[in-house]
Amino acid sequence: MSIAVKQNSEALVQAARESARNLSIFLHTHADIQEIQIGSGTGDTQQVHIPTQALHLLREILVELGMGNDVRIIPVTAELTTQEAADIINVSRPFLVQLLERGEIHYHKVGTHRRIRYDDLMAHKEKSDAARRQAMDDLVVQAQEMGMGYD
Structure with a gap:
């Protein structure tokens, strides 16, 4: 639903x-x-x-x-199609499928169709967002150490 x-x-x-x-x-x-x-x-x-x-x-x-x-x-227990999941995390469907195939997001198949639980998708998004924030923090520290004018 x-x-x-x-x-x-x-x-x-x-x-x-x-x-x-x-x-x-x-x-x-x-x-x-x-x-x-x-x-x-x-x-x-x-x-x-x-x-x-x-x-x-x-x-x-x-x-x-x-x-x-x-x-x-969307209920946290909802099962999403690959297109719905891609739309929610704002990526292309082919990129989402790559994430699924690499095992970065848990999914299961219903016949030949992949289904992703909403809570699994959000867990991946939170992990990805945290990694992105950490990378930005690291870049800021590096820029400060190099004296690039970020104080």
Whole structure:
């Protein structure tokens, strides 16, 4: 299951910003479940009990939408196609397949098709990002040692 939310108007962006701010006020709690009231445009209201964890996720979605970003929610147990996985980590599908074949990302086959678990993909991304940050830090240190003007 994957849920995609796309922004398409300034009014929606503004509404998302305001909603995120308003929701943030109520999320400083240790309660596991919150009660919120949802109203329709016709004046009907409904009390809803929502896990606080879900409200934190909703706030993060609203923050992203408030910045004009599209949002996709993917369960960590989801199995992705190679194209979906490549899109998520912003690489080409052939490059992703090379990573799979080199054993850098765990995958399994369903028939002849490769499937990647979302959490395995994110573990690789975090490891790759950390290595990239370390390489940049090393380059900065090296530039400083060589007196290249980076103080």
